[in-house]
Every structure is written in structure tokens, then in C-alpha cells.
Amino acid sequence: MGPPIRPVIIAHRGASGYLPEHTLPAKALAYTMGADYLEQDVVATRDDELVVLHDIHLDRVTDVATQFAGRSRVDGRYYVRDFSLSEIRQLEVHERTNADGTPVYPDRFKRNDEVFHVHTFTEELAFIAELQANEGRAVGIYPEIKRPAWHRDEGVDVTPLFLDVLREFGYESHGDPVYIQCFDDQELVRIRDIYNCEMKLIQLVGQNEWGEANTDYDRLCTTEGLKQLAERVDGIGPWINHLYRQHPGGRIEDSGLVANAHAQGLAVHPFTFRKDDLPPGFESFAELLRFAVDELSVDGLFTDFPDLAKNSK
Numbered sequence: 001m002g003p004p005i006r007p008v009i010i011a012h013r014g015a016s017g018y019l020p021e022h023t024l025p026a027k028a029l030a031y032t033m034g035a036d037y038l039e040q041d042v043v044a045t046r047d048d049e050l051v052v053l054h055d056i057h058l059d060r061v062t063d064v065a066t067q068f069a070g071r072s073r074v075d076g077r078y079y080v081r082d083f084s085l086s087e088i089r090q091l092e093v094h095e096r097t098n099a100d101g102t103p104v105y106p107d108r109f110k111r112n113d114e115v116f117h118v119h120t121f122t123e124e125l126a127f128i129a130e131l132q133a134n135e136g137r138a139v140g141i142y143p144e145i146k147r148p149a150w151h152r153d154e155g156v157d158v159t160p161l162f163l164d165v166l167r168e169f170g171y172e173s174h175g176d177p178v179y180i181q182c183f184d185d186q187e188l189v190r191i192r193d194i195y196n197c198e199m200k201l202i203q204l205v206g207q208n209e210w211g212e213a214n215t216d217y218d219r220l221c222t223t224e225g226l227k228q229l230a231e232r233v234d235g236i237g238p239w240i241n242h243l244y245r246q247h248p249g250g251r252i253e254d255s256g257l258v259a260n261a262h263a264q265g266l267a268v269h270p271f272t273f274r275k276d277d278l279p280p281g282f283e284s285f286a287e288l289l290r291f292a293v294d295e296l297s298v299d300g301l302f303t304d305f306p307d308l309a310k311n312s313k
């Protein structure tokens, strides 16, 4: 018998359970903790530079509203697309907050005398290359193109810029340690068929009402939808809540999505495993991991806590 098969650990926005999301220290920590993949979310600035941020907005993770008061749009939000890279470099990054300024995860990193900054996609890939060269452990990357259709409406096509950066760092073949992820199914078609991208692709599966993309996730999750997906992508990244149904009494039942995806040859990498934010119906992080890993046999998982083994007992 070989070693037990375990899912690949994708450090969601870095070790974001411990340090502010998407900062280089959060990525370094995730690397040290043994993550198999480090995630990047990619958004474009006013001057078409690609930066690593989860949102198309700056206001939930930086002090933009203080430094650039008055630069919000009519909805009150501060958009990455409205700021140049040099302006964005001046911002200080903090733990994610709600609209009212309170922390989303009150028990996470609390110090406010440390200074964290936003960096570019290129800088992050250079940083990861350096970590691997010095430490000698290989790690994969897991970049996401955020809101490609929205960016095109804003006058920038992120996909070719994104693929150029990957190529510059030697990522281009199917066997390279990279998964490209997107919520927009049409963008993944474009990446595969128009840009002839050979790298592994992951279709993220959210809820239609999130408005992440003009994609019908209910249809994608049907047998026919999964079969069509399997013609172009290597796997799906479903929202964790899609993996199960909860009965009125509280009992958790497998939704069948993982098995259906596996039947089409698709890998399944659900998001997001957080020990401080469990999905409904689970009493502990260990119970959640047992369900996803032991019962459903997911192939990978996105987690804010890449030191998973420590938390799975």
C-alpha cells in the first residue's frame, strides 16, 4: 500500500487565518506551514497593472477611505480600477472588515502597528520563486482572474495580461504546478479555446445570486453540465455548502456533487475551510474535515488555515 491519499492544501489568500489576506507575509507563512498551493486573486489597476487582492474594491482591507477620501464611486466603494499602482502602493493593508469597520473575523491578527502592503501579481510570483529556491520545497500557485467581464467593461482585458505574467515565470504546460481558477465559465472557455492555454483550469461554483459572473451554476452542477465542463476544465471549486444538504433535524447528507464530478473525471477542490467560520450543520472543524476528506474524498481544499493537520484532530 502506498501512502494515504490526502487532498492538496490550497492556502486561501495565504495563511489568511493568521495574517492579513494576500499579504506576502501571509504567503510566506502558508509556504512554511506546508501548503501545496498558494492562492492569488488578480485585479487590474487604473494603469492596467495586475495586483493581488480579493475584491475589485479596496475599502474592506486597506485604509483607502482615509488616504483618498472622496475617491469612491456613487455606491460609496473605492475601486482598484480607479487607482494607479503607485497610489495603491501607499495603502496599508489590514484584516478584512465589514462595511461598518468591524473585523469580519474578530479573533484573527489584531496588531495594528505592523505595516502590510498590496503587491503585484509579478511580485508575488517572484517572491514564491525565491522562497522555493532558498528553502528547496516546491509549491504550486493557484491564481484566480477576478470578474473578467466587469474588467472588460472597465476597459481592460485581464486574461492576456495574466497569462503573460504566468508565462514569464515559466508556467505554461498542463503538468506545471498551477491551477487557473475563475467563476466565469465563458472566460474559462476563452482561456482554453482562444488562448490555447494548456494549464490546469478550475471552474469555481458559487451561487447564482452572488453575481460573480453571468454563469448558471445550477446548470453547471447537473450531470450534463459537469460532462460539458469536463471537456475543457480539470476540476471544479465548489462552495462548501454545495457538498451537502442539511435535514430539518440537523443531519448532514452528501449532495452527491463530489461523486458526480468524479464520475466525469473532474477533480473537486471546495472552498473555504475556516475553523472560525464553520458552515451550517457542523459542530467542529475536525467534523467538517472528516466529512469532506474521509467521506466525500475531495481532491483538494481551500483553507485559511493551511496548518490543517494541527486542526483536524
Ligand code: CA
Pocket: 039, 040, 041, 144
Ligand atoms: Ca479566490
